Amino acid sequence: MKVGDVIQFSTKALSGYTVRTLLMILAMAIGVASVILLTSLGEGARRYVTNEFRSLGTYILIVLPGRSETTGGPPPLLGETPRDLTLEDALFLTRNSVIRRVAPITVGSAAVSWKHRDREVTILGSTDALFDIRQLSMARGRFLPAGDPARGSAVCVLGYKLKNELFGNQSPLGEWVRIGDRRFRIIGVLAKKGQSLGLDMGDVAIVPVASAQALFNTSGLFRVLVQANGRDAVPKAKKTILSTIRKRHEGEDDVTVITQDALLSTFDRILLAMTLSVAGIAAISLSVAGILIMNVMLIAVSQRTTEVGLLRAIGAPGGQILRLFLAESAILSLIGAVFGIILAFLGTWGISRAFPVFPITVPVWALGAAVLVALLTGLIFGVLPARRAARLDPVQALSRR
């Protein structure tokens, strides 16, 4: 029997029972569509997070004091830092050619007060480099002035939310606020930017790093943000930072450098795993469709018993009957998959209309996988009915009217 004839024969058999065939196609289509839609959602989430990371700034390395490594024995309650990461360490890094900018950061919490209002917020101590590294933008005024970072001047920049809470609609520029036990003159207000790596940039006050160190009475830094000269320079920068700090810390490897890429790829992996598990859940609906196909094919076999008997009588071997019924399941699954893909694209279109910010796209591999899985389900669940048909006794099959 020729392949074309098998397809034609099976297609005719399917079109002979319209309602049943349409129901099976619908079940398969829903299964395939849910697989594609859910993977697309997962993929969209991955892209969304990746984009958020990009907005953090480009080619960034984060230097943390202390060494994170696995050692035996009970873990220390706090990261043990035998030596602080100092402002001098940070400034020393700027001398390297692969490093473009360095922003030392001190973090503390203090009350910011103006007249009778005061708010407890996060105080960031940094330099003018932070502006470019974190890609901030100003609503009013200007950012911290360039100058010797070791000398703290009494100026500050407020986050958008903090400014609103303290000043309402008034312009705060030139006003003096009290932060902790010191007074600072407001020179700028940050534009609304939203969250960035868990830190709400609307609810902070930024002061020169030396002022912050004085304020919190510390000589160590919370971390240092380093911007490399380009994407290719990132690994080199990492090496340079480690060796520079080691030299300055008497051969002691006591900082940890995290690259943005490493962070990104970690999140990437997590989200990919999430996408796959969601796709796995969706695959359950596909297997439901498969069971439906099996059921309906079993009914089809018992309804077409005499036909099977006849085919045997006019010279079809058992294997041929098996192939005919398997071809029917396969054709059903494929048609179902095609409709499922159409359904999925309609769904993603709808989602992208409803949530324009969410970057939902159908990944090509999901399409291929969905069709493949649909075909496999059809074939696997088609085997049982097809075998039953192939094993029918022709005499008994024909004795039924």
Next chain:
Amino acid sequence: MIRLTGIERTFPVGDETVHALNNVNFTVRKGEYVAIMGPSGSGKSTLLNIIGLLDRPDKGVYTLEDLDITELTDDQQASVRRNKIGFVFQFFHLVPRLSAAENVELPMILAGVDPVERKPRVQAALSSLGLSDRAKHRPDQLSGGQRQRVAIARATIMQPDVILADEPTGNLDRTSGIEVIQILENLHNNGITLIMVTHDPDLGNRANRRVRLVDGRIVTDTGNS
């Protein structure tokens, strides 16, 4: 051509086993016209099914054109059925969703005959049985006589050596029954071996040779030589 020796076939019915065929020895030469007769339950149909390779004997040897059938695999048996044997059934057994022409075409599709060659052969077969204008009709749009003629066209399309007819007129009125018998006898006159199961003595008497079965044994055989 067909040689059955010591054929037995038993069916379990409840606790007992029923001998549908009991030590049957039977030979049919090429081009014969044989009527197998007997009361219902005498094993007529079982005998025909065994000759047609739809059923396997429990004991005995069946050779068709010097080929030991009982030793063939499923695929080989299917090939013998496809190329050497044509079936005509009491209930026609046409595929209801296919047109008359498609039903006739079916054996050639299974045999893998080229589509270009199939169409003219189907048309020739249908027109020789006066069914040209019914080619596109489905079985439920045809009369009983027309259905049986489509079935005969299907049985002969692969140009078999033997036609096995199981009560071919059993479901037809008198006139279309006669029509169908005449067509089958025509085939016999053109050299095909015709073996027909019937319980109608009038039909049986038309055959050159009559075999009578009772309780799974051949009791009379007018042409046994």
